[in-house]
Amino acid sequence: xxxxxxxxxxxxxxxxxxxxxxxxxxxxxxxxxxxxxxxxxxxxxxxxxxxxxxxxxxxxxxxxxxxxxxxxxxxxxxxxxxxxxxxxxxxxxxxxxxxxxxxxxxxxxxxxxxxxxxxxxxxxxxxxxxxxxxxxxxxxxxxxxxxxxxxxxxxxxxxxxxxxxxxxxxxxxxxxxxxxxxxxxxxxxxxxxxxxxxxxxxxxxxxxxxxxxxxxxxxxxxxxxxxxxxxxxxxxxxxxxxxxxxxxxxxxxxxxxxxxxxxxxxxxxxxxxxxxxxxxxxxxxxxxxxxxxxxxxxxxxxxxxxxxxxxxxxxxxxxxxxxxxxxxxxxxxxxxxxxxxxxxxxxxxxxxxxxxxxxxxxxxxxxxxxxxxxxxxxxxxxxxxxxxxxxxxxxxxxxxxxxxxxxxxxxxxxxxxxxxxxxxxxxxxxxxxxxxxxxxxxxxxxxxxxxxxxxxxxxxxxxxxxxxxxxxxxxxxxxxxxxxxxxxxxxxxxxxxxxxxxxxxxxxxxxxxxxxxxxxxxxxxxxxxxxxxxxxxxxxxxxxxxxxxxxxxxxxxxxxxxxxxxxxxxxxxxxxxxxxxxxxxxxxxxxxxxxxxxxxxxxxxxxxxxxxxxxxxxxxxxxxxxxxxxxxxx
RNA sequence: GCCGUUAUAGCUCAGUAGGUAGAGCGUAUCCUUGGUAAGGAUAAGGUCACCGGUUCAAAUCCGGUUAACGGCUCCA
Numbered sequence: 001x002x003x004x005x006x007x008x009x010x011x012x013x014x015x016x017x018x019x020x021x022x023x024x025x026x027x028x029x030x031x032x033x034x035x036x037x038x039x040x041x042x043x044x045x046x047x048x049x050x051x052x053x054x055x056x057x058x059x060x061x062x063x064x065x066x067x068x069x070x071x072x073x074x075x076x077x078x079x080x081x082x083x084x085x086x087x088x089x090x091x092x093x094x095x096x097x098x099x100x101x102x103x104x105x106x107x108x109x110x111x112x113x114x115x116x117x118x119x120x121x122x123x124x125x126x127x128x129x130x131x132x133x134x135x136x137x138x139x140x141x142x143x144x145x146x147x148x149x150x151x152x153x154x155x156x157x158x159x160x161x162x163x164x165x166x167x168x169x170x171x172x173x174x175x176x177x178x179x180x181x182x183x184x185x186x187x188x189x190x191x192x193x194x195x196x197x198x199x200x201x202x203x204x205x206x207x208x209x210x211x212x213x214x215x216x217x218x219x220x221x222x223x224x225x226x227x228x229x230x231x232x233x234x235x236x237x238x239x240x241x242x243x244x245x246x247x248x249x250x251x252x253x254x255x256x257x258x259x260x261x262x263x264x265x266x267x268x269x270x271x272x273x274x275x276x277x278x279x280x281x282x283x284x285x286x287x288x289x290x291x292x293x294x295x296x297x298x299x300x301x302x303x304x305x306x307x308x309x310x311x312x313x314x315x316x317x318x319x320x321x322x323x324x325x326x327x328x329x330x331x332x333x334x335x336x337x338x339x340x341x342x343x344x345x346x347x348x349x350x351x352x353x354x355x356x357x358x359x360x361x362x363x364x365x366x367x368x369x370x371x372x373x374x375x376x377x378x379x380x381x382x383x384x385x386x387x388x389x390x391x392x393x394x395x396x397x398x399x400x401x402x403x404x405x406x407x408x409x410x411x412x413x414x415x416x417x418x419x420x421x422x423x424x425x426x427x428x429x430x431x432x433x434x435x436x437x438x439x440x441x442x443x444x445x446x447x448x449x450x451x452x453x454x455x456x457x458x459x460x461x462x463x464x465x466x467x468x469x470x471x472x473x474x475x476x477x478x479x480x481x482x483x484x485x486x487x488x489x490x491x492x493x494x495x496x497x498x499x500x501x502x503x504x505x506x507x508x509x510x511x512x513x514x515x516x517x518x519x520x521x522x523x524x525x526x527x528x529x530x531x532x533x534x535x536x537x538x539x540x541x542x543x544x545x546x547x548x549x550x551x552x553x554x555x556x557x558x559x560x561x562x563x564x565x566x567x568x569x570x571x572x573x574x575x576x577x578x579x580x581x582x583x584x585x586x587x588x589x590x591x592x593x594x595x596x597x598x599x600x601x602x603x604x605x606x607x608x609x610x611x612x613x614x615x616x617x618x619x620x621x622x623x624x625x626x627x628x629x630x631x632x633x634x
Numbered sequence: 635g636c637c638g639u640u641a642u643a644g645c646u647c648a649g650u651a652g653g654u655a656g657a658g659c660g661u662a663u664c665c666u667u668g669g670u671a672a673g674g675a676u677a678a679g680g681u682c683a684c685c686g687g688u689u690c691a692a693a694u695c696c697g698g699u700u701a702a703c704g705g706c707u708c709c710a
Contacts, residue, residue, distance in 0.1 A: 605669080
């Protein structure tokens with residue numbers, strides 16, 4: 001017998017050599033039915049594995065991320081089987097589980113179309129119904145290479161050849177189909193109850209643009225059809241909230257062929273933008289920041305000095321002025337540094353916090369552009385903090401707190417990632433080590449949980465990234481804090497210390513919104529265009545019932561707009577229900593209807609977004625209420 | 635940049651054997667003065683993304699360019 005410690009801490013005995021499926025059965029019938037895989041001493045394995053020694057066992061169902069991965073990974077094998085059944089000769093790339101689904105890469109003469117996906121889905125359903133068992137087997141490296149060479153699976157052969165020597169090579173078979181795979185898998189194809197193939201896209205073999213482009217089929221799967229329906233609903237909801245669509249509908253911004261990746265902001269979009277910038281300015285002023293503005297085009301020599309020429313050139317735009325080379329700035333720091341250097345600084349002046357809403361241009365690949373989320377010019381809410389080494393931790397903590405304050409105002413949750421030295425970077429290892437541990441210390445002092453991203457830092461320093469979570473659970477990188485010992489060195493930045501000697505300050509580069517453009521996109525999708533009152537481009541829309549109420553509507557409108565409330569009066573000769581419908585679709589927070597009754601009593605009939613008709617309110621009282629709500633930034 | 639798809643009126647889209655274009659919404663004008671999500675009529679609006687080719691004839695077939703979309707790569 002072996003002792004099995006279960007998740008709840010209880011211990012059960014099973015005969016040595018029992019399978020994990022039997023363990024699940026021993027716990028409960030229901031669990032055995034929903035079990036997809038198991039975790040033995042922390043390692044995820046298939047349910048057909050046997051227990052030879054005492055172990056801690058956790059049975060994994062679809063409720064756990066590992067269970068989901070096992071199911072999706074198994075579904076990718078089913079996809080591969082279906083594709084090879086329907087399109088013989090298709091070669092297999094890789095087919096992993098990913099967040100929310102799976103994919104499989106294929107090399108095929110045939111170009112897969114959306115119609116093919118339906119056919120493939122049907123074939124997958126057939127495979128599921130056959131309820132083939134996923135059988136694991138281990139073979140030697142030579143046998144594996146021979147096996148896949150005979151089948152013409154050159155990608156699999158390449159994978160095997162690149163596997164480390166000490167690793168066991170395993171294959172999984174379901175019916176006629178065999179694939180190289182580390183596993184684990186669910187017990188049989190019948191466990192997959194709901195499959196949806198989503199789209200086809202090109203993907204380079206092993207992610208390198210030097211390799212052949214394969215066709216990647218994306219899909220997802222669930223153990224219940226209701227779960228699939230819920231997921232598809234979420235996908236639809238994300239489409240409905242797409243900022244490119246809402247941005248056009250609400251007349252906020254546009255894109256034109258004349259400037260791919262260069263957004264045009266319309267009056268309504270500018271209101272939102274300016275509100276974000278005003279809020280930013282007021283907060284930064286409060287937290288000891290000064291503001292500067294530096295030029296967009298600067299001499300090439302500056303970029304050579306900063307290291308951008310060497311490390312960032314591929315992303316930059318260049319021009320010539322009077323036969324001299326210039327670059328359009330991709331970052332604000334070198335310009336900001338020139339401002340720092342315009343005078344001598346005493347240690348008493350530090351830290352100096354210099355903010356800049358700086359327009360940067362970066363050459364992104366044409367295929368990477370995506371609405372406001374990925375553009376070629378954007379405004380960073382940048383700031384550079386010049387400080388003493390002894391001030392690093394304190395300043396980092398202050399920035400982390402400020403970021404936290406901003407995100408809370410918008411109701412965002414977020415998580416934090418720490419990125420370390422990348423391959424293409426400059427500076428001494430000791431500096432990187434010092435900078436990285438300072439970031440770590442600040443996070444730990446603040447009690448912030450974080451995940452480490454090795455090799456993902458900026459070329460001049462390690463960074464902390466803030467990833468927002470929106471209402472659909474998607475995450476977006478926005479704020480970033482980078483600690484930099486390199487630029488002060490490159491630009492010979494100094495301050496005069498207590499000893500009267502020149503010393504080297506340290507720099508922080510940081511953003512909170514990240515990019516105003518991207519932040520607007522995220523807000524638009526997060527709120528589905530129904531912006532909180534303080535951001536809403538039109539805060540109040542007044543609808544006169546007929547033309548004899550127009551003058552009164554304007555009188556109320558003027559009273560509000562004189563208090564800086566953004567008001568529009570809809571004086572078209574349309575029926576009231578028609579005007580309400582339009583204002584409602586435009587997601588205006590306060591719709592005020594004025595007719596005879598209201599005119600008589602100096603009131604307005606309030607229709608509040610999301611709540612409907614609230615009845616009549618006194619004009620002045622409502623104005624106060626609206627001002628309060630704007631102030632509270634709800 | 636690469637792979638795939640797409641491009642017809644301001645917007646959403648028809649146009650199914652190649653014979654120089656249609657609808658709904660929106661816009662303008664007129665009628666309607668209407669109380670909580672679409673009142674009616676009339677009209678204007680398109681060298682069918684751009685360049686080239688095949689053809690007596692191209693929105694439609696072919697080639698190229700551009701842009702958008704879905705991904706890969708990259709990132710604020």
